[in-house]
Amino acid sequence: MAVFDKFAEKYDEGHVNAVKASGFKPDYFHEYKLKEIFAYLKLIGWAEKKLTILNFGCGTGNSEKYIKQYLPNSSICSTDVSEECIRVAIKANQVLSDVTFRYYDGKNIPFENNFDIIFIFNVFHHILRKNQTEILQMLSGKLKNNGLLFMFELNPINPLTLWVAINNDYKFDKNAKLLSPIYAYKILKNTGFKIYKIKYTIFFPNFLSLFLPLEKYLSWLPLGAHYYYIVGK
Numbered sequence: 001m002a003v004f005d006k007f008a009e010k011y012d013e014g015h016v017n018a019v020k021a022s023g024f025k026p027d028y029f030h031e032y033k034l035k036e037i038f039a040y041l042k043l044i045g046w047a048e049k050k051l052t053i054l055n056f057g058c059g060t061g062n063s064e065k066y067i068k069q070y071l072p073n074s075s076i077c078s079t080d081v082s083e084e085c086i087r088v089a090i091k092a093n094q095v096l097s098d099v100t101f102r103y104y105d106g107k108n109i110p111f112e113n114n115f116d117i118i119f120i121f122n123v124f125h126h127i128l129r130k131n132q133t134e135i136l137q138m139l140s141g142k143l144k145n146n147g148l149l150f151m152f153e154l155n156p157i158n159p160l161t162l163w164v165a166i167n168n169d170y171k172f173d174k175n176a177k178l179l180s181p182i183y184a185y186k187i188l189k190n191t192g193f194k195i196y197k198i199k200y201t202i203f204f205p206n207f208l209s210l211f212l213p214l215e216k217y218l219s220w221l222p223l224g225a226h227y228y229y230i231v232g233k
């Protein structure tokens with residue numbers, strides 16, 4: 001049984017509590033990732049393309065509606081080691097078209113095709129360190145030669161993030177261990193990925209939302225609550 005099987009039904013509730021201190025609802029965090037990704041894809045002329053996307057570690061399927069909103073021409077394949085999460089995700093996303101959720105057995109991605117884009121949203125801190133490079137290699141094998149992989153993670157350098165992780169992820173998953181941006185760089189590099197970009201995000205809580213427009217100027221500052229890498233082969 002996967003760790004998240006027990007929490008699938010309550011996952012969203014737990015997430016609401018975990019991010020309460022920020023003053024935002026979980027959807028804020030799900031949507032901002034797509035806003036970031038869309039901005040980058042627009043820059044490189046990919047936003048309107050019919051992209052095949054793998055959402056690795058999709059959880060209960062909270063990102064798919066935003067993937068479809070920002071990249072409506074995309075075809076989405078989402079997978080997770082938690083069968084329960086997949087069950088919840090299928091039920092919650094019935095209205096979306098060209099989105100397929102499938103259980104991942106921890107070895108083989110259950111989709112035959114290779115992908116233009118792979119998303120990994122807050123998954124790697126739940127994967128044992130000794131398995132991370134092997135999983136990245138497997139994902140690299142599922143990425144097309146000119147494809148892009150976006151890896152978002154929680155930044156342990158940010159005290160609020162650490163507090164949230166301790167009060168949520170660390171409580172029910174004894175294997176959870178946040179990845180520092182330097183550590184994430186190393187495993188991506190060791191896998192053979194070319195690193196195109198790192199960006200730090202989420203600097204201000206809701207009560208300081210006046211300053212949110214400044215966040216885009218701070219993406220170089222390693223103090224954001226999240227960070228993400230854009231890499232390719």
Ligand SMILES: C[S@@+](CC[C@H](N)C(=O)[O-])C[C@H]1O[C@@H](n2cnc3c(N)ncnc32)[C@H](O)[C@@H]1O
Pocket residue numbers: 002004056057058059060062063079080081082085104106120121122123126127
């Ligand atoms: C914090 S949740 C994030 C879910 C989703 N990506 C999101 O942003 O809402 C972490 C997810 O990673 C999944 N996970 C953990 N280990 C995994 C593995 N080895 N392969 C695929 N998914 C995994 C868990 O089942 C869980 O659904």
